[in-house]
Amino acid sequence: MENLKKTALHQRHLEAGAKMSPFGGFDMPIEYEGIVAEHEAVRNRAGMFDVSHMGEVIISGPEAARFVNYIFTNDISTLADGKILYGMMLNPDGGTIDDLLVYRIDEQRFLLVINASNIQKDVKWILTHAQAFNVRAVNVSDDWAEIAVQGPEAEMVLMTVLGIDVTDLSFYTFKHLADGTIVSRTGYTGEDGFEIYATPARIDAMWCKLIAAGVKPCGLGCRDTLRFEAGLPLYGDELDEDISPVEAGLGMFVKLDKDDFIGKSAIVHQKTEGVARKLVGLEIEGPAIARHGYEVLDMEGNVVGTVTTGYRSISLGRSLAMALVGSAHAALGTELQVRVRRKTFPARVIKKRFYTPNYKK
Amino acid sequence: MENIYYLPTHEYIRVEGDKGYIGISEFAAKQLGNVVYVDMPEPDDEVCAGDDFGAIESVKAASDLYSPVTGIVVAVNEALIDNPRLVSENPMANWIIEVTIADPTELGDLLTPEAYAEHCANEKH
Secondary structure: OOOOEEOOHHHHHOOOOOOOEEEOOOOEEEEEHHHHHHHHHHHHEEEEEEEOEEEEEEEEEHHHHHHHHHHHOOOOOOOOOOOOEEEEEEEOOOOEEEEEEEEEEEOOOOEEEOHHHHHHHHHHHHHHHHHOOOOOEEEEOOEEEEEEEEOOOOOHHHHHHOOOOOOOOOOOEEEEEOOOOEOOOOOOHHHOOOOOOOOOHHHHHHHHHHHHHOOOOOOOOHHHHHHHHHOOOOOOOOOEEOOOOOOOHHHOOOOOOOOOOOOOOHHHHHHOOOOOOOEEEEEEOOOOOOOOOOOEEEEOOOOEEEEEEEEOOOOOOOOOEEEEEEEEHHHOOOEEEEEEEEEEEEEEEEOOOOOOEEEEO | OOEHHHHHHEEEEEOOOOOEEEEOOOHHHHHOOEEEEEEEEOOOEEEEOEEEEEEEEOOOOOEEEEOHHHHHHHHEEEEEEOOOHHHHOOOOOOOOEEEEEHHHHHHHOOOOOHHHHHHHHHHHH
């Protein structure tokens, strides 16, 4: 436990009586009042998260754009200043090193936002490949803190509590404030919302203002139930070094019509030949919850896949799961079963975007 | 004074004659938060001291349920099928399974309420 990193807001979480747990190498708040109350606050009003564990890397230099496009699956060649793209970094086999956001600050500067659990690995990967380019890559993860304010009232909260005008921000865009703070209209909940990157002192001041204004602090517990309902992947569950974005149903974030990038030929191959397994949504009959790692069976009882995430959905009240299953069993409406300990329960393949997001376009 | 014994894994057994009512402790219920599903055995199933007989699911995770004694399941608490939350609200009143106790000497291996309270205090640290 001594090796766990602490975010700038760690003491605030302890003071608030949060239930803490290790995540991605950090001692993080899992819940304050409770996952259900926090989940519902984000869906119906607004909630805020300490996401300072996320990693940030700045790529700069004359070849920054060319380099980012070489390690990233989405196409940033036409990305304008102040705009953001989601995508992956792949290994040569098409497996996912990480999924990330790329922010274009200007022509020669990009911000990469990566998963906490992958910071070391990603930075090593980036630095290794950066050697062949005229770029500089700086890991600023330890210097930056980050909070997310999410929910239908998030815009109002930013305006009234933090005095940040965000009416000019559309989904997946960002801006710098005068003091260098970055505010983006992004999130991981399926709701409208914002992510704010700044120095630890500024983030702490904002957190305290938000608490004083009654904005509900939310833990990683509901961050997971929220992203799950919106069909968003979590690295380690739906994505991994042996799971490709095509298998995970994220092919739209891999642009094959751009210049060469790491993993491209593997993905071209997967797209022409097809993949052996696909990520699907499952609706499970009955109250049982299919958790990560549980087996998915066909109607004859053969194992055809594995659950990646499963919950009794808080917003939808049904037992739902995402699972990687053999492609022959991935069509919508396919009848399957899941094994939950000693029992099996009927399940049906449905769209994995269980909850329709309310993004501000 | 009721005859209640505990396992370090937070299950209790309330003993009435040769019958036992097994559930989870107040401490465990508080830790779990909202219970959304209780996976229970069937009547006539055998349970073994120290073995799992089912599971309890909160929003976050599944926790196995361990039996404090060896015996046969007489009944399961059917109210929990439609209303698993009862376990969170009042775990002592809402037992999970009723069993016949095959070997009463096994009760001697369990924690008394005092020893269990101490165990919980240590776990909190």
